[in-house]
Amino acid sequence: MDKTILSIENLKKFWCSESKLAVDISQLNINLGERIAILGPSGSGKSSFLKLIANDLRPSQGVIFFHGKNLAQWTARDLSHHRAVLPQSAAMNLELPVSLIVSLGRVSSIDQTQKNSITQECLRLSNASHLTNASYQILSGGERARVQMARVFAQLWDVKDALLLLDEPFAALDPYLQIALLKNLNQFATERRITVMAVLHDVNQALQFFDRGLFIKSGQLLVDASLDDISKHAFEELYGNQFLEFITDNKHRFLIAQ
C-alpha cells in the first residue's frame, strides 16, 4: 500500500459563527507522490481548504495529520523542510531584487551552501532567468508568479517526499508558459517524489497533468476519484453548466465549457 502523507478526519472550518461553514470534509487520505487537482466553482472553499492544509488557518473542528503528526504541533521551521506553499498572489511594498526573493526560499534550509547556483537553476526552471536582476516591483503579474514559483522550487530543491501546495499558480500566465511551467513542475516533483496539491480553474490542465481530482462545492467534498474515471456529468454538476467532451487519438480527454 502507498504511504500516506496527509490524512484528514472530520475537518470543519467555520467563519464567524457555526452558521457559516466554509469547509466540511469528513475523511481524506493523500498518498506520497500523488498529483491532486482541487476543482470547484469560485467561492466554494477551495482556497480555505488549502490554507487549512498549509497551516495558515486553524481548523474549527477535526484534525489534519501530516506525516502522521498533528499539523498544529509542527513548528514553522520543521514544516518548511517538508512542505512549500505558493499562494494566490503576493503583493509587496518593499523593493527586493528577484534573486534575493528566490534565495529566501532557502532561508530555513539546513544546507545553506550553493544558494546562488540553486537560485539560478530555479529561475531557469520557472522560465524567469531573464528576470534575475530585475526589481520585483516593476514586474507584471505573470512575471511575479514565475518568481514566486522559483522561490518555491528553491525551498524544495534538496527535499524528498515533500508536499507542495499551489493556489491557482498559473492564472496570470499566457497559455504557452502555463504548459511549460506545468511540465517543469511535473518533472521537478517526479524527481523528488513530491506530492502536489493544486487549486486549479482550468479543467483541462487538471486532466492533462494531474492524477486525482477533488471536487469541492460549498465546502463539501463532492467527488474524490482518479481524474480519468470522473465523468463529464460530474464536471457539469460541479460547475453547473454544460461541457463538450473531446477525446484525441492518444486518449487525451478535453472538456470545453459551453
Add this chain to the structure above:
Amino acid sequence: MSILGLLMCFIGAIFIGPIPIPLDAWQESAILWDIRVPRALLAILVGAGLGLAGAIAQAFFRNPLADPALLGVSSGAALAVALSIVTQTWLEMMLSDYFEVSTLHVLRSYAIPLAAFLGALTSCYILLFISRKISFASVANLLLCGIAFNAFSSALVGVCIYLSDDEQLRDFMFWTLGSVASANQQSLFWVGAVLIGVVALIYPLYQSINALSLGEDIAHHLGINLKKLQVRMILCIALLCGVSVACCGMIGFISLVAPQMVRMMVGSDQRYVMIFSMFLGGLLLLVADTLARTVALPAEMPVGIFTSLIGAPYFLYLVKKRAAAFHG
C-alpha cells in the same frame, strides 16, 4: 566611505559654534571636550538608533512609510514620561512604604528612562494589535492609525500639562521639543549600550526580516517563527525609541528619512538597510543639531523642531510620489 563621511562631519561639527575653538590649542579646550564632543557623539548615537528603529519599523509593517515617530511610538513614550513626571510625588508616597529612601532615590533616577521604554513598548503592542485587524501594508491605514494614535497621546499629554506645576511644565517642554543638549557620560553610556544590544539582537536576523517583507503568510511558509521575530522587532523598536526619548525627547523624521534615503540608494535588502540607516541617521541628526545650534545665534533651536521643519515637507513629497506610483 560612510564611516569617513561621518568622521569628517563629526570633526566639522565640534569646531562649529558660538565660541570659536583656538585651532592651536584645541586639545585643552574645555568647551570642545566637555560640551561639543559629548553632544556630537550623542547626536550620532541617537540618530543611529532612530535610523535603525525606522528601518526595523518599515520592515515590521511592510510599509516604507512606517515610522515610529509618525505611528506614535515616540509620543507614546513621551506620554509615559509626562505621566511619570506628574505622578512622581504621588508614586513616591505610595512606594515610600515599601522601599528605603536610598532605593527610592535610585528608582527616581531611572524613572524617566523606564517610563519612556514602557511607553514605547505599550504603543508598539497596541500598534501590533491594530495592524492585525487593519493591515498597515496600506499607506492610508497606516497614516490614519498614526494620526489617531498621535492625537490621543497628545491629548493625554495635554491633560498632564493641565495638571502640572511650573517646574513640571518646563520638563514637558523639553520632552516634546527634543534636544541633544543634555549630553553627558551617563546618557552617552545608555544610548550606546542600547544601540549595541539592539544591533546584536536584530542584525543576525536580517534574512528572516527580508522573508517577512514577502508577507506574513509566506514568511511562515518559509519556516520563520513569526511570533518570535515580531516580538524581537517590537522590543528593539521600543528600546531604541524609549532610550532616545528618555535622553533627548521627541525627535521626529530621522527614523523616517534615513531608511527611506538608504532604500533609494541600496534597495530594500535589510542586510544593508539596517547598517546604512544607522550611519545616515547619525549623520543627519549631527548635521541637524549643528545647524540648530548655529543658525539662530546666539539663541539655540531645539533640534526636534529643526528635523520636523525639514522632515515634514519631505514626507509629504514621499507620500505624493507613492500615490503617483499607484495611480499612473
